[in-house]
Amino acid sequence: MEYHNKLVLAPMVRVGTLPFRLLAAEYGADVTYGEEIIDHKMVKCERKVNEYVGCTDFVEKGTENVVFRTCNEERNRVVFQIGTSDAVRALTAAQIVCNDVAAIDVNMGCPKSFSISGGMGAALLNKPELIHDILTTLKRNLSCPVTCKIRLLKSSQDTVELARRIEKTGVSALAVHGRRVADRPRDPAKWSEIAEVVSALSIPVIANGDVFDYGDFKRIRAATGASSVMVARGALWNASVFSPEDKVHWEKVKREYVRKSILWENDVKSTKHTLKEMIMHYSCLELPEGKSVIKSENLAEIAQLYGEERYYQFVNENRFFAYGSRDELL
Numbered sequence: 001m002e003y004h005n006k007l008v009l010a011p012m013v014r015v016g017t018l019p020f021r022l023l024a025a026e027y028g029a030d031v032t033y034g035e036e037i038i039d040h041k042m043v044k045c046e047r048k049v050n051e052y053v054g055c056t057d058f059v060e061k062g063t064e065n066v067v068f069r070t071c072n073e074e075r076n077r078v079v080f081q082i083g084t085s086d087a088v089r090a091l092t093a094a095q096i097v098c099n100d101v102a103a104i105d106v107n108m109g110c111p112k113s114f115s116i117s118g119g120m121g122a123a124l125l126n127k128p129e130l131i132h133d134i135l136t137t138l139k140r141n142l143s144c145p146v147t148c149k150i151r152l153l154k155s156s157q158d159t160v161e162l163a164r165r166i167e168k169t170g171v172s173a174l175a176v177h178g179r180r181v182a183d184r185p186r187d188p189a190k191w192s193e194i195a196e197v198v199s200a201l202s203i204p205v206i207a208n209g210d211v212f213d214y215g216d217f218k219r220i221r222a223a224t225g226a227s228s229v230m231v232a233r234g235a236l237w238n239a240s241v242f243s244p245e246d247k248v249h250w251e252k253v254k255r256e257y258v259r260k261s262i263l264w265e266n267d268v269k270s271t272k273h274t275l276k277e278m279i280m281h282y283s284c285l286e287l288p289e290g291k292s293v294i295k296s297e298n299l300a301e302i303a304q305l306y307g308e309e310r311y312y313q314f315v316n317e318n319r320f321f322a323y324g325s326r327d328e329l330l
């Protein structure tokens with residue numbers, strides 16, 4: 001795994017499942033993060049090869065609940081992001097999945113109360129000893145690259161100081177979301193404060209915040225000097241943001257996402273959530289499309305809504321035949 005000059009799909013809960021990661025990669029993302037998965041959940045999982053779909057699943061033991069799904073095609077670019085507040089538990093979770101992914105990342109930026117109350121996400125930012133413990137434990141015991149993703153602290157000196165401590169743990173790269181914990185998504189990302197982190201470190205920094213067009217990749221790199229650039233909402237609203245050509249129309253991208261959700265049997269809740277986010281950005285959930293997505297109960301209904309019934313039927317009739325020659329279904 002290399003972190004120089006990379007376009008990176010950011011971790012996004014309920015969005016960054018396998019079909020969305022593959023979609024982003026198809027348009028040009030070099031590195032694709034999965035949604036944050038909490039260590040408590042991952043430690044209950046076992047690895048299962050899913051020959052029916054042609055993927056590898058991490059399934060909660062004793063249930064059919066797929067917590068993380070990946071496939072060979074993304075093995076060299078998928079990053080598994082953990083939510084944790086404990087080094088040993090983080091390691092146990094990471095060891096279950098590390099041979100099937102390109103890197104392990106620790107989320108140190110999530111401001112949601114669920115994360116903070118569990119001592120995870122942004123709650124780690126003011127516990128440098130715990131950060132050190134988690135990252136060095138992962139580094140010492142895993143053979144894959146280990147990284148983490150932070151937000152800005154109260155002052156840029158504090159951010160730089162923390163970033164230096166993180167660098168000393170031996171992580172391969174540091175992703176910096178250019179907002180403070182209390183900032184809202186509409187507040188502008190502070191690229192100048194990311195630049196200060198870049199100047200202070202020798203490891204690659206991945207700059208994140210307010211990239212919405214292909215041209216922004218160049219602008220944020222020029223403004224920060226960062227090695228790589230990570231994008232969340234810009235990709236959610238149109239995954240073709242990674243393509244150097246003109247953006248593909250969002251309706252077409254959305255359709256492609258629906259097809260990939262069918263092909264990889266995505267969790268219907270995640271597909272619905274992602275479609276709702278896309279629709280809300282360009283239109284309104286109160287219109288017939290939005291209402292029908294909300295009402296859908298399974299992928300067959302989603303397929304019907306988007307006129308993909310024949311594709312749905314074809315994929316499901318040909319799964320075993322297609323295993324190993326999946327291209328015929330794409």
Ligand code: FNR
Pocket residue numbers: 010011012013015035036081107108109110149177189208209210211230231232233234
């Ligand atoms: C996020 N973000 C996020 N961050 C993270 O480290 N782990 C996660 O699971 C999530 N989940 C998530 C879901 C959704 C729907 C959004 C929009 C965002 C934060 C994200 O990775 C990124 O840091 C911010 O959105 C800032 O980047 P953009 O949106 O300005 O490109």
